[in-house]
Amino acid sequence: MSISDKDFEQLRDFIYNLCGMYFHSTKKYFLESRLTRRMEATGSKTHMEYYQLLKSIRGNEELKFLMDEITTNETYFFRNVPQLNALETKLLPEIVETKNKMGFRKLRIWSAASSSGEEAYTMAMILLEKRNTLLKDWIIEIIGTDINETVVAQAKEGVYNAYSVRNIPDLYKRKYIRESNGTFILAPEVKKFVTFNKLNLYDDSKMIFMKSFDFIFCANVLIYFDTASKSKVVQHFYNNLQPYGYFFVGQSESLHGVNDKFKTVHFPGGFTYKK
């Protein structure tokens, strides 16, 4: 069922206010197709009927299903290109310079919802490429965590399908990916940079030990949390960062109203949060 502009805007605002994820006009048809599936599953006949369901007591549960529909297949290598460009062009050189001045040549990066590992390994490839230049003699630690043990195991294995690797630039693909019978195997030199563990972001006793990161990534996870939980988890991320560190969320996410300590730093095609 095609969605009217008015219904689209109403649903977009509702999702934005509750989850902190914005649907661009260009994503209208995408949202429409995902909504169709959820409307069928819930027996809603019109978009407004479904909207009423989202606003009802059962809404919270339904919203999680909708978010699942929306974020499926969102994990692949080199996913957020503007973010990676900003990191390479400005943010990484800036942090390296700061730490060089302090004589502290160690870089710590955390992929806080690492799923099957694509984000963490993307960072590993990018940093590996700078081993002989910007990051010569630096210690690099990349940590990936996820609440789901199955995906943590997949991440450790480092074997991917064609969809996951489709966005990897040729330079990296040639160097670090080997194809074997339709699967794509990650090179050991990339794998050794990254450690994967199970972690629940709600678990305060574990979160306080995730210390001294320069960059933290957490894409498409906070959208599942209510505002109070979101604030708590984001405060942890804030504490876990070095004083000059950066926190990245997903491409259409917003932390507005969640934490007033982070500052927004803007770059072409996106923004990040600076401690």
Add this chain to the structure above:
Amino acid sequence: MDKNALIKIADQLVENIDDLPTIPVVATQVLQLLDQPDVQIEELADLMLSDQVMTARVMKMLNSPVYKPSHEITSLKRALVYLGLRHIREVALTTSFISAFEADSGAFDVTTFWEHSFGVGMVSKTIAVKVGYPDLEKAYISGIIHDLGVVFLSNFMRDGFQAVLENIKDRPINLADAEIQQFGTSHCEIGLSMARKWNFPDVYCEVIAYHHTPGEATIDPVLCAIVNLANLFCSVRGLDYGGREWVSFNLFDEPAWQILKKEYPRLAELDVERFCYELDDAIPDVQELVRSIFNSKE
């Protein structure tokens, strides 16, 4: 470098160009008419209607989704009433400028340039609305004309400007700084020099000169700050001269943000993230406007 020294070099550069575009005859007459104390809107409308391209462009500028008048303005007279006498001058000058620089002979294509300019106009107006700045038309026009110096460099200093663009590609280098290295002056001062030649009102000359350094403005620093922020936002959200300049900024540390917040404390509540995402959504409107303006030659 001292601003006066930069301005001096800019004046020389502009002076050296023999074929600098001049104001179209009708625009000159409009400006003369505006200087008379008892000018009537009807008289102005009749005069402007004799230049169909100008008329069409004024109507397009004011009726686009970018500018969003509360209802469609269907006659030029109505447009002039809507603008008020105080803004007719700027609109006449702006449409003249568009006519002067519509040929695609510069270092980059003119559509990209005007998309950025109209984008900054739109965002300046949006910021003006959000903070409560009283003169929305002024904010809109200021945004449209802020980079006049860039179009001069692109057209008349083509090779040097091409070198500047190569130099800053994918590097976090400020365009104005790179221009000063190349030419000894930047698009801010060159724009100022041109705007003075064309007799733009002082407040607009100031926006052109200080849109990168709003803290130095004296006539209307708030207006300069609005255009500065609008320019920054457009530069990171796809209305960016086709990505030729790699811009990054820490919003809350920007002097413009501080200037605006001091004057309009409610700015602190702005949902910056959503503002960016809505800006992405508005890009097609800006592109459509620019297309329609450049197709409005009868």
